[in-house]
Amino acid sequence: MSSTIWVPKSKAGEATKVAVDVGFRHIDAAYAYQNEEEVGKALREKMADGTVKREDIFYTTKPGEDLLPKDASGQVILDTVDLRDTWEALEKCKDAGLTMSIGVSNFNHKQLEMILNKPGLKYKPVCNQVECHPYLNQSKLLEFCKSKDIVLVAYSALGSQRDPNWVEKDSPYLLEDPIVKAIAKKHSRSPGQVALRYQVQRGVVVLAKSFNEKRIKENFQIFDFELTPEDMKAIDGLNRNFRYAKLLFAADHPNYPFSEEY
Template identity: 50%
Template sequence: MALTTDTRITLSDGNRMPIIGLGTYASPDVARSIGEEATKVAIEMGYRHIDCAHIYGNEVEIGRAIRSKIADGTVKREDIFYTGKLWCSFFSPELVRQGLEISLKDLQLDYIDLFIMHWPFSIKPTGSEDPSDPDKPIVYDNVDFCSTWEALEACKDAGLVKSIGVSNFNRRQLERLLSKPGLKYKPVCNQVECHVYLNQSKLQEYCKSKDIVLVAYSVLGSHRDKNWVDLSTPVLLEDSVLASVAAKYKRTPAAVAMRFVLQKGIVVLAKSFSPARLKQNFGVFDFVLTPEDIKTLNGLDKNLHYGPFKEMKEHPEYPFHDEY
């Protein structure tokens, strides 16, 4: 099947997810208004999948951008596929709906298309009005994500979300969730870091066998935010092999890195607030990598996580101790 900007993948519950989405995370030093304007531009260009999260702190602005493009007739609400994420301090079953309703209120939307557990581990609420307050220390909690999942199923039944999924789960954690007694809805997706240095082939094979779609973030490597990333790690877009493949197609390394993930059948989240880059990212649909070049790029895998969230390595549900 030829991939286009309009291609959507049918999820296990019948809902359809656009194969390319706009990632909206930005470091605190970036004005939220920039993300708001970039989201408007992206929708005008044809982006229909918008990925955000409560912990990003910008759902008010992203929601305003979406609503403005609905109001001016650029899109209808049903054209937009919005992904939100339940932060780890809302994992207690009695807090799940509260976490969702905070996002809905900030977005000023009636429903969220896809709502996912941000990580498989839970942390204790801070006691402030906003349990994700970044100025409060992280304290482990032992809420079982299976009980969180039951509360998410209830949110789906209530019509507040269309689909539910997970993020950063490893195979063992997915198996535990899928084998949970009384499971009503299985996760439609697993959103994970994925790029040529972390191609996730084994996790993808497992997810495919369970009809779970893999969604990739950080497809171009790291944003190099020193608060999250070890700056001694190699810069993906400077890889010489990637550069040589890009030269063959007369494309940028970024375009080839994105196309590589798309051709593996993985949904790509492309994060950029630059109109020129947003347009370039849509240019990955007018060329096709050969099987030989896919094999070459697969060979670059280092099992490298740019975002290991090392602060939580001691948590029993930390997902990256396992191979995949």
């Protein structure tokens, strides 16, 4: 179980401390979230007071300079760097001790194969972080990643926040799905807990985003119940290859990963 810290800067520090106190040890962050300073300060405080040791924390980030650089017409400026060259740069970061592990995000199986088959590959991706939830269960990609000993990490595991910049307003509410709600009722759990437990039982590392203390605690309380095979099959049946985060600003890029089913 992991906590993703894409929350307002003013609440990021407190949310991080609550998550660590509850038991979260994987903190998913990014330069784009613009709150890493607050998250880092909170983690240092929890280490200083003895709550957690640095070696117990798995901290993920995605570096960059500008968030989404745009041209004079307001279009996002895209580049066509060879992904294998980028991977070599990440390998150098690992060799330099700047990071413990390196992985990728939003890669389909062909892009993963491009890295895995790269001549002179030194380190293969540890993980692939992608959108994954009952409406987009990524079963084929999950099977491929398992076959290559790559961990699949799920973002938007509870659906997604309704940010109009990223999500279309008529997108379905996963946590209001009748089947998810019925299974939750059967187990005396919340729909969110069912969605998270579903991923854990599939062997997926799941990210849960919240800055609400009650919800953070609830999101972690998924290890004392188990979904039945019938539950899992019913949730699998919800798959409709629906994406909340389509990243349409990059749809014309040759490396746009969502043109493939997986």
